Amino acid sequence: MSHTTTNDSDDGMPRDRINSPSIDEGSSGGSGGAGVLKKGPWTSTEDAILVDYVKKHGEGNWNAVQKHSGLLRCGKSCRLRWANHLRPNLKKGAFTPEEERLIIELHAKMGNKWARMAAHLPGRTDNEIKNYWNTRIKRLQRAGLPLYPPDICLQALNEGHQNQNVSELSGSDARNNDLLQRNNYDIPDVVFDNYKACQGPLSYAAAFPDISGSGIMTQALGSSQNYIIMPPTVHQTKRPRESDALFPGFLGSVSNGLPSFDPSQIESFKKICRPFGLELPYDPYPNSKNPAPFSGSTTGSHAPLNGNISTSKPLSKAVKLELPSLQYLETDTNYWGTCPPPPLETMDAYLQSPPAMQAQSDCPPPWNSGLLEEVIHGPRVKNQSSEKSLNSSVTPADPIDNSSLTPADAMDKLTLELQETEWGDYGDPISPLGCSASSVFSECTPISVSSLDETAPVIVFHGGGKEDSTRLDKHMKFLRPDALLGSDCLEQDFDYAKDLAALLSEDFCNDYKYAASGTSTFSQGWGLGSFPWNNMPAVCQMSEHP
DNA sequence: AAGGGAAACAACCGCACTTTA
Protein backbone atom coordinates (compact mmCIF):
# COMPACT_ATOMS: atom_id res chain seq x y z
CA MET A 1 0.00 0.00 0.00
CA SER A 2 1.01 3.49 0.27
CA HIS A 3 2.50 3.48 -3.07
CA THR A 4 1.96 6.70 -4.61
CA THR A 5 -0.67 6.54 -7.13
CA THR A 6 1.13 8.67 -9.45
CA ASN A 7 0.39 7.72 -12.92
CA ASP A 8 4.00 7.91 -13.59
CA SER A 9 3.15 9.13 -16.90
CA ASP A 10 5.44 11.91 -16.02
CA ASP A 11 3.60 14.08 -18.30
CA GLY A 12 2.31 15.86 -15.36
CA MET A 13 -1.11 15.26 -16.66
CA PRO A 14 -2.99 12.41 -15.20
CA ARG A 15 -5.37 11.16 -17.75
CA ASP A 16 -8.42 11.49 -15.73
CA ARG A 17 -8.99 14.81 -14.30
CA ILE A 18 -6.32 16.59 -16.06
CA ASN A 19 -8.36 19.44 -16.97
CA SER A 20 -11.03 19.11 -14.52
CA PRO A 21 -10.71 22.72 -14.02
CA SER A 22 -11.04 23.18 -10.44
CA ILE A 23 -10.65 26.67 -9.78
CA ASP A 24 -10.86 24.64 -6.83
CA GLU A 25 -10.21 25.42 -3.38
CA GLY A 26 -13.46 26.79 -2.69
CA SER A 27 -12.87 26.24 0.88
CA SER A 28 -9.36 27.04 1.48
CA GLY A 29 -6.34 28.21 -0.18
CA GLY A 30 -6.77 28.47 -3.82
CA SER A 31 -5.45 31.89 -3.55
CA GLY A 32 -2.94 31.02 -6.10
CA GLY A 33 -5.02 32.43 -8.79
CA ALA A 34 -3.59 30.26 -11.46
CA GLY A 35 -7.11 29.50 -12.37
CA VAL A 36 -6.98 25.91 -13.45
CA LEU A 37 -5.74 23.55 -10.87
CA LYS A 38 -5.24 19.93 -11.34
CA LYS A 39 -7.06 17.30 -9.49
CA GLY A 40 -6.71 13.62 -9.26
CA PRO A 41 -3.70 11.44 -8.85
CA TRP A 42 -0.35 13.03 -8.56
CA THR A 43 2.34 12.30 -11.01
CA SER A 44 5.89 11.63 -10.08
CA THR A 45 6.80 14.88 -11.67
CA GLU A 46 4.47 16.74 -9.45
CA ASP A 47 5.78 14.87 -6.49
CA ALA A 48 9.28 15.85 -7.37
CA ILE A 49 8.30 19.44 -7.67
CA LEU A 50 6.59 19.41 -4.36
CA VAL A 51 9.41 17.67 -2.63
CA ASP A 52 11.83 20.09 -4.07
CA TYR A 53 9.74 22.95 -2.96
CA VAL A 54 9.48 21.70 0.57
CA LYS A 55 13.19 21.14 0.71
CA LYS A 56 13.77 24.69 -0.19
CA HIS A 57 11.02 26.40 1.64
CA GLY A 58 9.96 24.02 4.25
CA GLU A 59 6.49 22.96 5.08
CA GLY A 60 3.65 25.30 5.41
CA ASN A 61 2.31 28.08 3.33
CA TRP A 62 1.08 25.52 0.92
CA ASN A 63 -0.71 27.92 -1.23
CA ALA A 64 2.60 29.41 -2.07
CA VAL A 65 3.71 26.21 -3.66
CA GLN A 66 1.79 26.93 -6.75
CA LYS A 67 3.22 30.38 -7.00
CA HIS A 68 6.78 29.38 -6.42
CA SER A 69 6.92 26.10 -8.18
CA GLY A 70 4.33 26.39 -10.82
CA LEU A 71 2.69 23.30 -9.60
CA LEU A 72 -0.88 23.34 -10.66
CA ARG A 73 -2.14 22.10 -7.40
CA CYS A 74 -3.93 23.89 -4.70
CA GLY A 75 -2.20 24.32 -1.43
CA LYS A 76 -4.56 22.00 0.17
CA SER A 77 -3.76 19.27 -2.24
CA CYS A 78 -0.07 19.87 -1.81
CA ARG A 79 -0.31 19.64 1.88
CA LEU A 80 -2.24 16.43 1.66
CA ARG A 81 0.14 14.94 -0.79
CA TRP A 82 3.08 15.85 1.32
CA ALA A 83 1.57 14.69 4.53
CA ASN A 84 0.30 11.42 3.25
CA HIS A 85 2.91 10.41 0.77
CA LEU A 86 5.96 12.54 0.42
CA ARG A 87 7.08 13.57 3.80
CA PRO A 88 9.96 11.67 5.24
CA ASN A 89 9.60 9.06 7.88
CA LEU A 90 6.40 7.81 6.55
CA LYS A 91 5.93 4.25 7.42
CA LYS A 92 4.86 2.26 4.47
CA GLY A 93 3.25 -1.06 4.34
CA ALA A 94 0.48 -2.79 6.13
CA PHE A 95 -0.22 -2.10 9.70
CA THR A 96 1.53 -4.33 12.08
CA PRO A 97 -0.47 -6.26 14.61
CA GLU A 98 0.76 -3.87 17.23
CA GLU A 99 -0.41 -0.95 15.23
CA GLU A 100 -3.71 -2.54 14.60
CA ARG A 101 -4.14 -3.19 18.21
CA LEU A 102 -3.21 0.34 19.03
CA ILE A 103 -5.60 1.72 16.51
CA ILE A 104 -8.40 -0.23 18.01
CA GLU A 105 -7.52 0.92 21.44
CA LEU A 106 -7.21 4.48 20.36
CA HIS A 107 -10.42 4.41 18.49
CA ALA A 108 -12.13 3.00 21.47
CA LYS A 109 -11.05 6.03 23.35
CA MET A 110 -11.05 8.73 20.80
CA GLY A 111 -13.60 7.78 18.29
CA ASN A 112 -12.98 9.03 14.82
CA LYS A 113 -10.17 11.31 15.72
CA TRP A 114 -7.89 10.15 13.03
CA ALA A 115 -5.35 12.83 13.33
CA ARG A 116 -4.99 12.33 16.99
CA MET A 117 -4.75 8.67 16.53
CA ALA A 118 -2.10 9.17 13.93
CA ALA A 119 -0.12 11.10 16.46
CA HIS A 120 0.25 7.90 18.36
CA LEU A 121 1.28 5.95 15.35
CA PRO A 122 4.58 7.25 14.15
CA GLY A 123 4.89 7.27 10.44
CA ARG A 124 1.25 6.67 9.89
CA THR A 125 -1.17 9.14 8.52
CA ASP A 126 -4.62 9.91 9.62
CA ASN A 127 -5.86 8.98 6.22
CA GLU A 128 -4.23 5.64 6.44
CA ILE A 129 -5.72 4.96 9.79
CA LYS A 130 -9.06 6.16 8.69
CA ASN A 131 -9.05 3.92 5.69
CA TYR A 132 -7.95 1.03 7.74
CA TRP A 133 -10.65 1.58 10.25
CA ASN A 134 -13.37 2.08 7.75
CA THR A 135 -12.40 -1.06 6.00
CA ARG A 136 -12.17 -2.89 9.21
CA ILE A 137 -15.51 -1.89 10.56
CA LYS A 138 -17.07 -2.64 7.27
CA ARG A 139 -15.70 -6.08 7.39
CA LEU A 140 -16.59 -6.66 10.98
CA GLN A 141 -19.98 -5.25 10.53
CA ARG A 142 -20.67 -7.57 7.75
CA ALA A 143 -19.39 -10.41 9.77
CA GLY A 144 -21.41 -9.37 12.71
CA LEU A 145 -18.37 -9.20 14.85
CA PRO A 146 -17.71 -6.73 17.56
CA LEU A 147 -15.49 -3.89 16.63
CA TYR A 148 -13.63 -3.95 19.82
CA PRO A 149 -12.26 -6.87 21.65
CA PRO A 150 -13.67 -7.22 25.11
CA ASP A 151 -10.56 -6.08 26.83
CA ILE A 152 -10.54 -2.81 25.04
CA CYS A 153 -14.17 -2.38 25.58
CA LEU A 154 -13.89 -2.88 29.24
CA GLN A 155 -10.82 -0.85 29.46
CA ALA A 156 -12.61 2.06 28.00
CA LEU A 157 -15.52 1.36 30.18
CA ASN A 158 -13.42 1.52 33.26
CA GLU A 159 -11.88 4.68 32.11
CA GLY A 160 -15.30 5.94 31.54
CA HIS A 161 -16.09 5.40 35.13
CA GLN A 162 -13.00 7.21 36.14
CA ASN A 163 -13.75 10.08 33.93
CA GLN A 164 -17.21 10.24 35.15
CA ASN A 165 -15.89 10.82 38.56
CA VAL A 166 -13.65 13.46 37.26
CA SER A 167 -16.44 15.22 35.57
CA GLU A 168 -18.45 15.14 38.66
CA LEU A 169 -15.72 16.95 40.42
CA SER A 170 -15.14 19.55 37.83
CA GLY A 171 -18.08 20.09 35.69
CA SER A 172 -16.97 23.33 34.20
CA ASP A 173 -13.60 22.19 33.34
CA ALA A 174 -12.80 22.98 29.78
CA ARG A 175 -11.30 19.64 29.32
CA ASN A 176 -14.35 18.17 30.70
CA ASN A 177 -16.37 20.00 28.23
CA ASP A 178 -14.34 18.50 25.60
CA LEU A 179 -14.93 15.12 26.94
CA LEU A 180 -18.51 15.82 27.13
CA GLN A 181 -18.65 16.83 23.62
CA ARG A 182 -16.83 13.91 22.48
CA ASN A 183 -18.85 11.60 24.48
CA ASN A 184 -22.02 12.87 23.23
CA TYR A 185 -21.23 13.76 19.77
CA ASP A 186 -18.25 11.91 18.81
CA ILE A 187 -20.09 8.80 18.64
CA PRO A 188 -19.03 6.26 16.26
CA ASP A 189 -22.05 5.53 14.46
CA VAL A 190 -22.85 2.81 12.27
CA VAL A 191 -26.51 2.62 12.23
CA PHE A 192 -28.18 -0.45 13.39
CA ASP A 193 -31.64 0.38 12.60
CA ASN A 194 -33.04 -2.57 14.25
CA TYR A 195 -31.72 -1.34 17.49
CA LYS A 196 -33.22 1.97 17.36
CA ALA A 197 -36.06 1.09 19.49
CA CYS A 198 -33.93 -0.67 21.94
CA GLN A 199 -33.21 1.89 24.51
CA GLY A 200 -31.86 -0.20 27.25
CA PRO A 201 -28.35 0.91 26.71
CA LEU A 202 -29.65 4.28 26.10
CA SER A 203 -30.38 4.75 29.60
CA TYR A 204 -27.06 3.38 30.27
CA ALA A 205 -25.38 5.94 28.18
CA ALA A 206 -27.64 8.61 29.35
CA ALA A 207 -26.44 8.14 32.79
CA PHE A 208 -22.97 8.90 31.64
CA PRO A 209 -23.27 11.97 29.64
CA ASP A 210 -19.85 12.93 30.59
CA ILE A 211 -17.97 9.80 30.40
CA SER A 212 -14.78 10.49 28.73
CA GLY A 213 -12.85 8.25 26.59
CA SER A 214 -15.84 8.76 24.50
CA GLY A 215 -15.37 6.46 21.68
CA ILE A 216 -15.95 3.17 23.14
CA MET A 217 -18.06 4.34 25.90
CA THR A 218 -20.53 5.93 23.70
CA GLN A 219 -20.19 3.19 21.31
CA ALA A 220 -20.08 0.31 23.57
CA LEU A 221 -22.62 1.51 25.93
CA GLY A 222 -24.44 3.70 23.65
CA SER A 223 -23.59 1.95 20.53
CA SER A 224 -26.37 1.20 18.27
CA GLN A 225 -28.92 1.82 20.83
CA ASN A 226 -27.39 4.53 22.79
CA TYR A 227 -27.04 6.85 19.99
CA ILE A 228 -30.68 7.25 20.12
CA ILE A 229 -30.34 9.37 23.09
CA MET A 230 -28.11 11.67 21.27
CA PRO A 231 -30.20 14.47 20.07
CA PRO A 232 -29.45 15.25 16.50
CA THR A 233 -29.08 18.78 17.41
CA VAL A 234 -26.35 18.08 19.77
CA HIS A 235 -23.86 17.98 17.10
CA GLN A 236 -23.16 21.53 17.61
CA THR A 237 -19.88 20.73 19.06
CA LYS A 238 -17.45 22.05 16.74
CA ARG A 239 -14.38 20.16 16.95
CA PRO A 240 -12.78 21.45 20.00
CA ARG A 241 -9.15 21.38 19.30
CA GLU A 242 -8.06 18.85 21.70
CA SER A 243 -4.60 18.80 22.87
CA ASP A 244 -2.75 15.62 22.77
CA ALA A 245 -2.67 15.75 26.45
CA LEU A 246 -6.33 15.43 26.56
CA PHE A 247 -5.98 12.02 27.94
CA PRO A 248 -2.98 12.31 30.08
CA GLY A 249 -2.02 8.97 31.31
CA PHE A 250 -4.54 7.39 29.17
CA LEU A 251 -2.00 5.27 27.52
CA GLY A 252 -0.49 4.30 30.71
CA SER A 253 -3.76 3.25 32.02
CA VAL A 254 -3.77 0.42 29.70
CA SER A 255 -0.94 -1.38 31.19
CA ASN A 256 -1.09 0.04 34.60
CA GLY A 257 -3.41 -0.28 37.41
CA LEU A 258 -4.26 -3.77 36.68
CA PRO A 259 -7.44 -4.71 38.27
CA SER A 260 -7.72 -7.77 40.28
CA PHE A 261 -8.70 -10.88 38.56
CA ASP A 262 -11.01 -13.27 40.12
CA PRO A 263 -11.15 -16.57 38.29
CA SER A 264 -14.13 -17.61 40.26
CA GLN A 265 -16.14 -15.20 38.28
CA ILE A 266 -15.17 -16.46 34.97
CA GLU A 267 -17.82 -19.00 34.54
CA SER A 268 -20.59 -16.66 35.32
CA PHE A 269 -19.33 -14.21 32.87
CA LYS A 270 -18.88 -16.83 30.30
CA LYS A 271 -22.51 -17.40 30.54
CA ILE A 272 -23.06 -13.83 29.94
CA CYS A 273 -20.91 -13.77 26.95
CA ARG A 274 -22.12 -16.80 25.21
CA PRO A 275 -25.36 -15.44 24.04
CA PHE A 276 -23.43 -12.92 22.09
CA GLY A 277 -21.15 -15.38 20.58
CA LEU A 278 -18.44 -14.20 22.81
CA GLU A 279 -16.32 -16.57 24.61
CA LEU A 280 -14.08 -15.51 27.34
CA PRO A 281 -10.51 -16.01 26.61
CA TYR A 282 -10.12 -16.99 30.16
CA ASP A 283 -11.50 -20.31 30.72
CA PRO A 284 -10.72 -21.94 33.97
CA TYR A 285 -12.19 -25.10 32.66
CA PRO A 286 -10.39 -25.96 29.54
CA ASN A 287 -12.29 -29.11 29.12
CA SER A 288 -15.49 -27.33 28.76
CA LYS A 289 -14.01 -24.80 26.53
CA ASN A 290 -16.10 -24.08 23.61
CA PRO A 291 -13.91 -24.62 20.64
CA ALA A 292 -15.81 -22.21 18.60
CA PRO A 293 -15.94 -18.93 20.28
CA PHE A 294 -17.68 -16.42 18.20
CA SER A 295 -18.92 -19.32 16.30
CA GLY A 296 -22.21 -17.77 16.06
CA SER A 297 -20.98 -14.39 15.33
CA THR A 298 -18.90 -15.18 12.45
CA THR A 299 -20.74 -14.58 9.41
CA GLY A 300 -23.97 -13.64 8.33
CA SER A 301 -24.57 -10.32 7.10
CA HIS A 302 -27.43 -10.42 9.45
CA ALA A 303 -28.18 -7.48 7.45
CA PRO A 304 -31.64 -7.24 8.69
CA LEU A 305 -30.37 -7.27 12.14
CA ASN A 306 -27.28 -5.36 11.94
CA GLY A 307 -28.38 -2.16 10.66
CA ASN A 308 -29.54 -2.79 7.25
CA ILE A 309 -33.10 -3.28 7.85
CA SER A 310 -35.56 -0.74 7.02
CA THR A 311 -35.58 2.47 8.80
CA SER A 312 -39.19 2.73 8.36
CA LYS A 313 -39.78 2.61 11.96
CA PRO A 314 -39.96 6.11 13.12
CA LEU A 315 -37.44 7.02 15.64
CA SER A 316 -37.97 9.42 18.31
CA LYS A 317 -34.40 10.33 18.53
CA ALA A 318 -31.36 10.90 16.53
CA VAL A 319 -30.38 8.15 14.31
CA LYS A 320 -27.42 8.89 12.21
CA LEU A 321 -24.34 8.01 13.98
CA GLU A 322 -20.95 6.98 13.03
CA LEU A 323 -19.48 3.75 14.01
CA PRO A 324 -20.90 0.70 15.39
CA SER A 325 -19.42 -0.36 18.49
CA LEU A 326 -19.22 -2.97 20.98
CA GLN A 327 -21.64 -5.32 19.65
CA TYR A 328 -21.07 -7.74 22.33
CA LEU A 329 -22.00 -5.18 24.78
CA GLU A 330 -24.81 -3.91 22.85
CA THR A 331 -25.86 -7.36 22.33
CA ASP A 332 -25.72 -7.78 25.98
CA THR A 333 -27.88 -4.96 26.61
CA ASN A 334 -29.91 -5.64 23.65
CA TYR A 335 -30.42 -9.01 24.70
CA TRP A 336 -33.43 -8.43 26.69
CA GLY A 337 -31.88 -7.25 29.77
CA THR A 338 -32.96 -3.87 30.56
CA CYS A 339 -33.16 -3.41 26.96
CA PRO A 340 -36.55 -2.67 25.75
CA PRO A 341 -38.08 -4.77 23.17
CA PRO A 342 -37.06 -4.65 19.62
CA PRO A 343 -39.02 -2.81 17.11
CA LEU A 344 -41.98 -4.76 16.16
CA GLU A 345 -40.92 -4.72 12.64
CA THR A 346 -37.84 -6.54 13.51
CA MET A 347 -39.92 -9.06 15.21
CA ASP A 348 -41.90 -9.28 12.11
CA ALA A 349 -38.81 -9.82 10.18
CA TYR A 350 -37.90 -12.54 12.46
CA LEU A 351 -41.22 -14.17 12.37
CA GLN A 352 -41.05 -14.10 8.68
CA SER A 353 -37.78 -15.80 8.57
CA PRO A 354 -37.63 -19.30 7.26
CA PRO A 355 -38.99 -21.80 9.68
CA ALA A 356 -35.84 -23.74 9.38
CA MET A 357 -33.95 -20.90 10.83
CA GLN A 358 -36.31 -20.46 13.58
CA ALA A 359 -36.18 -24.07 14.23
CA GLN A 360 -32.53 -23.86 14.87
CA SER A 361 -33.22 -21.58 17.60
CA ASP A 362 -36.37 -21.03 19.33
CA CYS A 363 -35.27 -17.73 20.38
CA PRO A 364 -33.48 -15.66 17.92
CA PRO A 365 -34.19 -12.19 18.99
CA PRO A 366 -34.04 -10.17 15.87
CA TRP A 367 -32.77 -7.25 17.71
CA ASN A 368 -29.56 -8.72 18.75
CA SER A 369 -26.54 -7.11 17.36
CA GLY A 370 -25.87 -9.83 14.95
CA LEU A 371 -23.58 -11.89 16.99
CA LEU A 372 -26.44 -13.66 18.40
CA GLU A 373 -28.05 -13.99 15.12
CA GLU A 374 -24.94 -15.48 13.86
CA VAL A 375 -25.00 -17.95 16.60
CA ILE A 376 -28.43 -18.82 15.65
CA HIS A 377 -28.50 -18.61 11.96
CA GLY A 378 -25.01 -19.41 11.14
CA PRO A 379 -22.92 -18.09 8.34
CA ARG A 380 -24.51 -16.34 5.49
CA VAL A 381 -21.94 -14.18 4.02
CA LYS A 382 -19.33 -15.52 1.79
CA ASN A 383 -16.14 -14.23 0.57
CA GLN A 384 -15.16 -12.58 3.73
CA SER A 385 -11.82 -13.27 5.06
CA SER A 386 -12.90 -12.96 8.58
CA GLU A 387 -15.69 -15.27 7.93
CA LYS A 388 -13.79 -17.73 5.98
CA SER A 389 -11.73 -18.53 8.92
CA LEU A 390 -14.75 -18.84 11.00
CA ASN A 391 -17.05 -20.77 8.90
CA SER A 392 -15.38 -23.96 9.61
CA SER A 393 -16.28 -23.68 13.18
CA VAL A 394 -19.74 -22.62 12.62
CA THR A 395 -22.48 -25.02 12.40
CA PRO A 396 -26.09 -24.30 12.30
CA ALA A 397 -26.38 -26.93 14.87
CA ASP A 398 -24.53 -25.03 17.43
CA PRO A 399 -26.26 -25.97 20.58
CA ILE A 400 -28.35 -23.20 21.73
CA ASP A 401 -30.31 -23.75 24.76
CA ASN A 402 -33.05 -21.35 24.41
CA SER A 403 -35.84 -23.72 24.66
CA SER A 404 -37.42 -21.89 27.44
CA LEU A 405 -38.24 -18.98 25.32
CA THR A 406 -39.95 -19.36 22.07
CA PRO A 407 -40.13 -16.65 19.51
CA ALA A 408 -43.75 -16.37 20.23
CA ASP A 409 -43.09 -16.00 23.87
CA ALA A 410 -40.51 -13.48 23.21
CA MET A 411 -42.78 -11.69 20.90
CA ASP A 412 -45.50 -11.51 23.38
CA LYS A 413 -43.31 -10.38 26.09
CA LEU A 414 -41.48 -7.92 24.00
CA THR A 415 -44.58 -6.45 22.62
CA LEU A 416 -45.89 -6.00 26.04
CA GLU A 417 -42.71 -4.52 27.27
CA LEU A 418 -42.44 -2.25 24.36
CA GLN A 419 -45.66 -0.68 25.31
CA GLU A 420 -44.66 -0.36 28.86
CA THR A 421 -41.16 0.80 28.56
CA GLU A 422 -41.14 2.82 25.45
CA TRP A 423 -38.23 5.12 25.94
CA GLY A 424 -38.84 5.01 29.56
CA ASP A 425 -35.62 3.57 30.73
CA TYR A 426 -33.26 6.15 29.64
CA GLY A 427 -35.22 8.68 31.38
CA ASP A 428 -34.23 7.00 34.51
CA PRO A 429 -31.08 8.48 35.82
CA ILE A 430 -30.37 5.43 37.78
CA SER A 431 -30.94 2.63 35.46
CA PRO A 432 -28.00 3.03 33.16
CA LEU A 433 -24.72 1.78 34.16
CA GLY A 434 -25.50 1.50 37.70
CA CYS A 435 -28.06 -1.09 37.15
CA SER A 436 -29.23 -1.77 33.73
CA ALA A 437 -26.03 -2.47 32.04
CA SER A 438 -24.84 -4.63 34.75
CA SER A 439 -28.07 -6.40 35.00
CA VAL A 440 -27.82 -7.04 31.40
CA PHE A 441 -24.56 -8.69 31.89
CA SER A 442 -25.65 -10.69 34.76
CA GLU A 443 -29.12 -11.50 33.86
CA CYS A 444 -29.70 -11.28 30.23
CA THR A 445 -28.60 -14.58 29.09
CA PRO A 446 -31.58 -15.98 27.41
CA ILE A 447 -29.68 -18.30 25.28
CA SER A 448 -26.35 -19.82 25.33
CA VAL A 449 -24.12 -21.12 22.72
CA SER A 450 -23.11 -23.79 24.99
CA SER A 451 -25.60 -26.18 26.27
CA LEU A 452 -23.65 -26.62 29.40
CA ASP A 453 -25.67 -24.20 31.25
CA GLU A 454 -28.20 -21.56 30.90
CA THR A 455 -30.99 -23.86 31.54
CA ALA A 456 -33.13 -20.98 32.33
CA PRO A 457 -32.97 -18.25 29.86
CA VAL A 458 -33.74 -15.11 31.57
CA ILE A 459 -35.51 -12.21 30.19
CA VAL A 460 -35.30 -9.40 32.54
CA PHE A 461 -36.73 -6.13 31.69
CA HIS A 462 -36.39 -4.51 34.97
CA GLY A 463 -33.55 -2.31 35.80
CA GLY A 464 -31.56 -4.57 37.97
CA GLY A 465 -29.96 -3.48 41.12
CA LYS A 466 -26.86 -2.30 42.71
CA GLU A 467 -25.62 -5.75 43.20
CA ASP A 468 -25.70 -6.17 39.52
CA SER A 469 -23.51 -3.24 39.12
CA THR A 470 -21.01 -4.74 41.40
CA ARG A 471 -21.12 -7.92 39.55
CA LEU A 472 -20.62 -6.17 36.35
CA ASP A 473 -17.57 -4.48 37.60
CA LYS A 474 -16.16 -7.73 38.64
CA HIS A 475 -16.82 -9.28 35.34
CA MET A 476 -15.28 -6.46 33.58
CA LYS A 477 -12.15 -6.54 35.50
CA PHE A 478 -11.20 -9.95 34.57
CA LEU A 479 -12.04 -9.31 31.05
CA ARG A 480 -9.32 -6.83 30.77
CA PRO A 481 -6.21 -8.06 29.16
CA ASP A 482 -4.06 -6.37 31.64
CA ALA A 483 -5.86 -8.25 34.28
CA LEU A 484 -4.39 -11.29 32.81
CA LEU A 485 -0.96 -10.27 33.71
CA GLY A 486 0.10 -12.21 36.61
CA SER A 487 -2.80 -14.43 36.27
CA ASP A 488 -2.44 -18.11 36.31
CA CYS A 489 -4.81 -18.19 33.50
CA LEU A 490 -2.54 -16.27 31.30
CA GLU A 491 -1.06 -19.15 29.53
CA GLN A 492 -4.21 -20.89 28.76
CA ASP A 493 -5.72 -17.63 27.90
CA PHE A 494 -3.16 -17.24 25.29
CA ASP A 495 -3.87 -20.65 24.00
CA TYR A 496 -7.38 -19.69 23.82
CA ALA A 497 -6.48 -16.55 22.04
CA LYS A 498 -4.70 -18.64 19.54
CA ASP A 499 -7.80 -20.59 19.01
CA LEU A 500 -9.53 -17.41 18.41
CA ALA A 501 -6.87 -16.39 16.08
CA ALA A 502 -7.63 -19.37 14.01
CA LEU A 503 -11.21 -18.47 13.96
CA LEU A 504 -11.33 -14.82 13.64
CA SER A 505 -10.29 -12.36 11.12
CA GLU A 506 -6.79 -11.32 11.55
CA ASP A 507 -7.45 -8.14 13.25
CA PHE A 508 -9.32 -9.86 15.90
CA CYS A 509 -6.73 -12.44 16.13
CA ASN A 510 -4.33 -9.77 16.95
CA ASP A 511 -6.63 -8.25 19.39
CA TYR A 512 -6.90 -11.34 21.36
CA LYS A 513 -3.40 -12.42 21.06
CA TYR A 514 -2.19 -9.21 22.40
CA ALA A 515 -4.81 -9.04 24.96
CA ALA A 516 -3.93 -12.41 26.23
CA SER A 517 -0.29 -11.82 26.12
CA GLY A 518 -0.66 -8.53 27.79
CA THR A 519 1.36 -7.01 25.07
CA SER A 520 -0.27 -3.76 24.96
CA THR A 521 1.36 -1.54 22.50
CA PHE A 522 0.96 1.18 24.96
CA SER A 523 3.66 -0.32 26.92
CA GLN A 524 5.97 -0.30 24.06
CA GLY A 525 6.97 3.17 24.52
CA TRP A 526 5.24 4.80 21.68
CA GLY A 527 4.30 7.29 24.17
CA LEU A 528 1.69 9.81 24.65
CA GLY A 529 2.89 12.74 22.89
CA SER A 530 2.13 13.61 19.42
CA PHE A 531 4.50 12.75 16.72
CA PRO A 532 5.23 15.64 14.59
CA TRP A 533 6.68 14.60 11.35
CA ASN A 534 10.05 15.80 12.21
CA ASN A 535 10.02 13.74 15.32
CA MET A 536 9.24 10.58 13.59
CA PRO A 537 11.79 7.93 13.36
CA ALA A 538 13.07 7.20 9.97
CA VAL A 539 11.09 4.79 7.97
CA CYS A 540 13.67 2.14 8.30
CA GLN A 541 13.68 2.58 11.98
CA MET A 542 10.02 2.37 12.15
CA SER A 543 9.96 -0.75 10.20
CA GLU A 544 12.16 -2.25 12.76
CA HIS A 545 9.80 -1.37 15.40
CA PRO A 546 7.96 -4.37 16.71
C1' DA B 1 -10.53 -16.80 -18.48
C1' DA B 2 -13.98 -13.52 -17.41
C1' DG B 3 -17.01 -11.07 -14.46
C1' DG B 4 -18.33 -9.34 -10.10
C1' DG B 5 -17.68 -7.95 -5.49
C1' DA B 6 -14.91 -6.50 -1.82
C1' DA B 7 -10.83 -4.45 -0.08
C1' DA B 8 -7.33 -1.11 -0.24
C1' DC B 9 -5.88 3.15 -1.30
C1' DA B 10 -5.72 7.95 -2.84
C1' DA B 11 -7.69 12.15 -3.29
C1' DC B 12 -11.23 15.60 -2.90
C1' DC B 13 -14.71 18.29 -0.41
C1' DG B 14 -16.63 20.95 3.17
C1' DC B 15 -16.30 22.71 7.54
C1' DA B 16 -14.13 24.75 11.42
C1' DC B 17 -10.33 26.61 13.79
C1' DT B 18 -6.19 29.53 13.85
C1' DT B 19 -3.35 33.04 12.28
C1' DT B 20 -2.44 37.27 10.13
C1' DA B 21 -3.04 41.70 8.12
Place this chain on the structure above:
DNA sequence: ATAAAGTGCGGTTGTTTCCCT
Protein backbone atom coordinates in the same frame (compact mmCIF):
# COMPACT_ATOMS: atom_id res chain seq x y z
C1' DA C 1 -12.34 44.08 15.97
C1' DT C 2 -12.76 41.89 11.79
C1' DA C 3 -12.15 39.78 7.43
C1' DA C 4 -9.26 36.98 4.74
C1' DA C 5 -5.89 33.56 4.36
C1' DG C 6 -3.97 29.43 5.91
C1' DT C 7 -4.33 25.09 8.00
C1' DG C 8 -6.18 20.88 9.86
C1' DC C 9 -9.56 17.43 10.23
C1' DG C 10 -13.19 14.20 9.19
C1' DG C 11 -16.27 12.41 5.76
C1' DT C 12 -16.93 10.87 1.29
C1' DT C 13 -15.98 9.37 -3.25
C1' DG C 14 -13.41 7.44 -7.03
C1' DT C 15 -9.98 4.22 -8.72
C1' DT C 16 -7.21 0.26 -8.60
C1' DT C 17 -6.16 -4.26 -7.07
C1' DC C 18 -7.23 -8.65 -5.40
C1' DC C 19 -9.90 -12.65 -4.81
C1' DC C 20 -13.64 -15.67 -5.53
C1' DT C 21 -17.05 -17.87 -8.31
